[in-house]
Amino acid sequence: MPADAARGVTTAVAPDDGADRASHGFPARNDHAPGPPRVRQIDAEVAPTVERHLTELLARRVAQATATHAIFGTDVAERLARFTLGGGRRIRPQFLWWGMRACGLPDDEQIDAALHLCVALELLQTCALVHDDVMDRAPTRRSRPSLHIDCAAQYAAPARPDPHRFGEAAAILIGDLALAWADDEAGALLLPGRRAGRIRETWSRMRMEMVAGQYLDIQGEITQTRSRSQAISAACLKTARYTVERPLQLGAILGGADETTLRALCSAGGGAGLAFQLRDDLDDVFTGPSHRDKPVGGDLRAGKPTYLLALAHSRAEADGDRHALHVLNRCLGRPGFDETDLDDVRHVLERTGARRSVEEKVHRLIAQSMRELDTVPLDPAARVHLRTLMHQSAGAPAPPTEPERGRSTVAVEGAVT
Amino acid sequence: MPADAARGVTTAVAPDDGADRASHGFPARNDHAPGPPRVRQIDAEVAPTVERHLTELLARRVAQATATHAIFGTDVAERLARFTLGGGRRIRPQFLWWGMRACGLPDDEQIDAALHLCVALELLQTCALVHDDVMDRAPTRRSRPSLHIDCAAQYAAPARPDPHRFGEAAAILIGDLALAWADDEAGALLLPGRRAGRIRETWSRMRMEMVAGQYLDIQGEITQTRSRSQAISAACLKTARYTVERPLQLGAILGGADETTLRALCSAGGGAGLAFQLRDDLDDVFTGPSHRDKPVGGDLRAGKPTYLLALAHSRAEADGDRHALHVLNRCLGRPGFDETDLDDVRHVLERTGARRSVEEKVHRLIAQSMRELDTVPLDPAARVHLRTLMHQSAGAPAPPTEPERGRSTVAVEGAVT
Numbered sequence: 001m002p003a004d005a006a007r008g009v010t011t012a013v014a015p016d017d018g019a020d021r022a023s024h025g026f027p028a029r030n031d032h033a034p035g036p037p038r039v040r041q042i043d044a045e046v047a048p049t050v051e052r053h054l055t056e057l058l059a060r061r062v063a064q065a066t067a068t069h070a071i072f073g074t075d076v077a078e079r080l081a082r083f084t085l086g087g088g089r090r091i092r093p094q095f096l097w098w099g100m101r102a103c104g105l106p107d108d109e110q111i112d113a114a115l116h117l118c119v120a121l122e123l124l125q126t127c128a129l130v131h132d133d134v135m136d137r138a139p140t141r142r143s144r145p146s147l148h149i150d151c152a153a154q155y156a157a158p159a160r161p162d163p164h165r166f167g168e169a170a171a172i173l174i175g176d177l178a179l180a181w182a183d184d185e186a187g188a189l190l191l192p193g194r195r196a197g198r199i200r201e202t203w204s205r206m207r208m209e210m211v212a213g214q215y216l217d218i219q220g221e222i223t224q225t226r227s228r229s230q231a232i233s234a235a236c237l238k239t240a241r242y243t244v245e246r247p248l249q250l251g252a253i254l255g256g257a258d259e260t261t262l263r264a265l266c267s268a269g270g271g272a273g274l275a276f277q278l279r280d281d282l283d284d285v286f287t288g289p290s291h292r293d294k295p296v297g298g299d300l301r302a303g304k305p306t307y308l309l310a311l312a313h314s315r316a317e318a319d320g321d322r323h324a325l326h327v328l329n330r331c332l333g334r335p336g337f338d339e340t341d342l343d344d345v346r347h348v349l350e351r352t353g354a355r356r357s358v359e360e361k362v363h364r365l366i367a368q369s370m371r372e373l374d375t376v377p378l379d380p381a382a383r384v385h386l387r388t389l390m391h392q393s394a395g396a397p398a399p400p401t402e403p404e405r406g407r408s409t410v411a412v413e414g415a416v417t
Numbered sequence: 418m419p420a421d422a423a424r425g426v427t428t429a430v431a432p433d434d435g436a437d438r439a440s441h442g443f444p445a446r447n448d449h450a451p452g453p454p455r456v457r458q459i460d461a462e463v464a465p466t467v468e469r470h471l472t473e474l475l476a477r478r479v480a481q482a483t484a485t486h487a488i489f490g491t492d493v494a495e496r497l498a499r500f501t502l503g504g505g506r507r508i509r510p511q512f513l514w515w516g517m518r519a520c521g522l523p524d525d526e527q528i529d530a531a532l533h534l535c536v537a538l539e540l541l542q543t544c545a546l547v548h549d550d551v552m553d554r555a556p557t558r559r560s561r562p563s564l565h566i567d568c569a570a571q572y573a574a575p576a577r578p579d580p581h582r583f584g585e586a587a588a589i590l591i592g593d594l595a596l597a598w599a600d601d602e603a604g605a606l607l608l609p610g611r612r613a614g615r616i617r618e619t620w621s622r623m624r625m626e627m628v629a630g631q632y633l634d635i636q637g638e639i640t641q642t643r644s645r646s647q648a649i650s651a652a653c654l655k656t657a658r659y660t661v662e663r664p665l666q667l668g669a670i671l672g673g674a675d676e677t678t679l680r681a682l683c684s685a686g687g688g689a690g691l692a693f694q695l696r697d698d699l700d701d702v703f704t705g706p707s708h709r710d711k712p713v714g715g716d717l718r719a720g721k722p723t724y725l726l727a728l729a730h731s732r733a734e735a736d737g738d739r740h741a742l743h744v745l746n747r748c749l750g751r752p753g754f755d756e757t758d759l760d761d762v763r764h765v766l767e768r769t770g771a772r773r774s775v776e777e778k779v780h781r782l783i784a785q786s787m788r789e790l791d792t793v794p795l796d797p798a799a800r801v802h803l804r805t806l807m808h809q810s811a812g813a814p815a816p817p818t819e820p821e822r823g824r825s826t827v828a829v830e831g832a833v834t
Contacts, residue, residue: 065625069650071636072629131593135586155639161720161750166639169552172589173628173635176548179593180624183600187617200604207597208482211590212489218590219488222572222583233486303578333578 039105043381046097047090050118055085057119061181075154079147080174080181084126087142092125092247093118094389099251099265102382110254113189117199117250123182128210128242130175134168135218136302140295147171179207191254198253206246213238220305221333228314231307232274239280240273244393248386261376265386268372272390275365278358279395281306285346286355297342303333312354324348366394456522460798463514464507467535472502474536478598492571496564497591497598501543504559509542509664510535511806516668516682519799527671530606534616534667540599545627545659547592551585552635553719557712564588596624608671615670623663630655637722638750645731648724649691656697657690661810665803678793682803685789689807692782695775696812698723702763703772714759720750729771741765783811 042049058081066073100106100114132138133146140146145153151174152167186203189196216234220227248269252262284299285308299306309332316324327348331341349355369390373383391397459466475498483490517523517531549555550563557563562570568591569584603620606613633651637644665686669679701716702725716723726749733741744765748758766772786807790800808814 065629068626068629069633069654071647072632075636076628076632127593131589135582135589137582155636160641161639163639165552165554166635169635170632172548172552172592173632175589176544176592176596177625177628179596180600180621180628183597183604184617184621187600187604200601204597204601205481208594209485211493211594211597212482212485215489215493215587215590216486218583218586219492219572222578222580224577230488237486 036105038108038111039101042097042111043101046094050090050093050097050115050122051085053115054119054122057181057185058084075151075170076174076177079150080126080178083130083147083174084122084178086144088122088125090118090122091389091393092121092243094385095244095247095269096121096251096254098382098385098389099248099257099269100255101251102265102378102386103252103255103257103261104379106255109190113191113199114251114254116185116188117203117254120182120185120203121247123178123185124207124210127175127178127182128214130171130178132214134171134175135214138298147174195253195256199250202246202249202253206242206250209237209246210242213242217304221303224303224333225305226310226313227305228307228310231305231310234305235274235277235281235307236270239277240270244273244276244390245269261378264372264376268369268386268390271365271369271372272393275362275369275390275394278307278362278365279393281308282355282358282362283395285342285349297337297345300332300342300345301334301337308349308354308358311357312349312352315352315354316348319352321352324352362394363396366391366396453522455525455528456518459514459528460518463511467507467510467514467532467539468502470532471536471539474598474602475501492568492587493591493594496567497543497595500547500564500591501539501595503561505539505542507535507539508806508810509538509660511802512661512664512686513538513668513671515799515802515806516665516674516686517672518668519682519795519803520669520672520674520678521796523672526607530608530616531668531671533602533605534620534671537599537602537620538664540595540602541624541627543595544592544599545631547588547595549631551588551592552631555715564591612670612673616667619663619666619670623659623667626654626663627659630659634721638720641720641750642722643727643730644722645724645727648722648727651722652691652694652698652724653687656694657687661690661693661807662686678795681789681793685786685803685807688782688786688789689810692779692786692807692811695724695779695782696810698725699772699775699779700812702759702766714754714762717749717759717762718751718754725766725771725775728774729766729769732769732771733765736769738769741769779811780813783808783813 062073062077062081065077096118097114100110106114129141130147133141134148138146139149144150148164148167148171150167151170152163155166156163186199189199191199213234213236216230216237219225220230220234245266248265249262252265257265281299284297284306287296300309309328312324313328315321316328327344331337331345334341370387373386378386479490479494479498482494513535514531517527523531546558547564550558551565555563556566561567565581565584565588567584568587569580572583573580603616606616608616630651630653633647633654636642637647637651662683665682666679669682674682698716701714701723704713717726726745729741730745732738733745744761748754748762751758787804790803795803
């Protein structure tokens with residue numbers, strides 16, 4: 001079960017509705033039928049369904065690993081399974097599912113393929129998080145010791161070699177295995193040729209974009225770049241593409257979307273995903289620890305080159321604000337970064353107007369995403385869910401214009417890093 | 418081009434020969450035809466063919482990565498390509514190719530699939546080596562700085578954050594990308610259903626076994642285990658399975674081997690692969706640095722729990738040889754491990770008889786593998802190549818019983834770690 005703090009809240013979303021569908025110009029198959037029961041069942045609980053499939057798959061994988069070697073099964077496979085099932089709000093699977101549902105009611109083959117890909121997305125995210133924590137040397141994740149810390153603790157004892165080095169090595173291997181299992185799932189689809197090829201191509205790009213986004217982050221940290229364009233590129237790759245746009249695209253390809261619909265969904269997803277990352281950057285500085293999975297100011301302490309900081313820097317330079325520049329140069333990436341530093345940076349972000357500009361950008365991006373969604377006919381229930389998911393990921397209240405006909409929970413997790 | 422020191426040498430191998438084929442009971446398609454030209458061409462130069470395909474693929478991937486982001490293309494994708502093309506003797510692809518060829522002459526579809534898998538194997542090996550060097554904090558690989566050292570050097574400068582941490586993070590990401598690209602290639606096969614499913618299953622197991630073998634190694638280092646069975650398990654997983662048996666099996670499935678042939682090839686490959694690892698363990702202690710890609714005594718310094726050391730330990734215990742036990746306990750895994758320690762350990766390995774026992778085991782395993790190969794009808798050229806590859810990987814001279822009708826180079830690289 002998800003355990004980490006959620007930005008998402010319980011929100012109202014409308015169930016599928018024939019009249020609404022017609023009003024959006026959606027080519028309905030049968031406006032008055034409730035749709036195949038399996039689809040409706042998953043619609044009502046996407047995240048729990050994915051979690052159930054993930055649980056079943058991981059049980060099989062752990063058994064296979066244990067049969068390979070007992071120590072490997074216990075130390076590596078079981079730990080991987082616990083981590084994957086122990087948190088995360090399955091946001092990428094939700095985008096995938098509703099991307100597919102936006103195109104209508106899927107058949108069993110499409111549903112099976114979607115669930116394979118949903119499970120694959122979660123395993124890929126396990127790789128991303130576990131390796132990210134090793135790279136950042138992060139002590140905690142989801143209010144528990146990070147996986148490499150947990151591994152190190154298992155064999156720590158006096159007169160033994162460095163347990164930290166062991167913990168990091170074990171976590172690298174666990175991340176590798178998660179990536180391998182993700183690819184196994186993504187490769188297990190049984191789909192007709194052309195669609196399978198497009199899915200493979202999108203899956204391949206998404207993985208590469210995830211790695212690229214992470215790399216731009218760490219390269220920005222070491223070079224202490226203040227480039228706004230690099231910050232936006234990293235945010236687009238690691239969050240807009242990896243977390244929102246590509247999962248949506250995978251779903252839409254599975255659903256058989258035409259090119260116009262695909263473009264609109266990708267564009268909406270890309271904008272909302274960027275808003276998601278910008279909101280995450282704001283939350284790192286301005287949100288209390290109870291609202292987040294990560295310690296407040298973690299990005300500042302690491303010297304992560306966020307757009308928010310790059311903007312503050314360029315504003316301060318343009319204004320000749322030497323005090324602000326001094327604060328930014330002194331505090332960012334400082335190992336001993338403390339509460340006073342945090343307050344100083346907050347003040348600079350207010351004073352340069354960077355905070356307000358980024359908040360406005362988040363709102364503009366979301367508004368633009370909503371307009372994109374409205375340019376194409378979509379399944380009405382899917383449209384409502386996508387609107388809600390996009391708003392929530394950007395930390396905005398649920399969209400006000402939708403009819404509230406039923407209630408469903410949609411929860412959103414933090415960005416990849 | 419391969420750059421690292423090779424154990425492999427130029428050896429004589431026989432080309433395909435009708436009479437020989439008939440004498441092995443191989444169901445020849447056309448005993449007197451030279452076979453399709455494409456097959457013959459690859460037969461004559463498996464490693465260069467794989468290298469050419471690898472070069473072409475990596476050029477496309479680097480272009481795609483650079484289009485994603487220029488810094489990512491230069492720092493990550495180009496480095497991955499350089500590393501992959503800069504060394505390695507393509508031993509896994511050779512086992513795969515000759516595993517397929519053992520079943521006869523493949524058609525174009527099979528050849529294409531084999532080359533995809535050969536390229537995938539090499540990319541997977543890049544992931545294994547790059548991550549292994551991070552885990553071991555190895556300073557060099559192939560007589561050049563390891564990839565994480567190379568990454569660190571790129572941005573090292575006074576007043577910048579810790580470049581080593583950056584280098585390790587970058588190398589983790591490069592390994593992830595190599596694994597992702599390997600899976601992309603393995604997933605790009607266009608094969609009929611059942612065969613594709615078996616290839617996927619074997620590929621999946623092989624990746625897991627690679628991770629399992631590496632994990633048993635590091636777990637053995639931290640727990641300072643002297644378990645012979647764990648040492649054999651690690652060797653079987655990381656080398657016997659990953660390097661020999663599974664590549665052979667992938668080739669044999671592609672070639673359409675029947676179950677009896679498949680079992681014989683796997684059994685021969687498993688034995689030869691274990692011999693390969695045991696020879697590598699011996700070489701770590703007894704071979705001069707000019708013959709190896711890695712520094713002599715590296716496993717001893719790391720405290721790697723090899724079968725050789727586990728055997729010496731259990732012999733010393735059984736004999737009540739307190740001096741030998743003292744040397745083993747004192748030296749293995751010692752950070753300041755030096756030439757005197759190396760000499761002391763060598764002496765213990767001789768005195769306990771561990772060296773001789775392991776050498777005998779290598780010879781027995783290879784002899785058994787040769788007998789396994791002889792139990793089934795195989796394409797004669799493939800049989801000769803497999804015999805040669807297996808002998809060479811175990812550091813033995815080329816098999817004496819084969820007719821020397823043509824000359825071809827077969828080179829063998831070191832085990833995975």
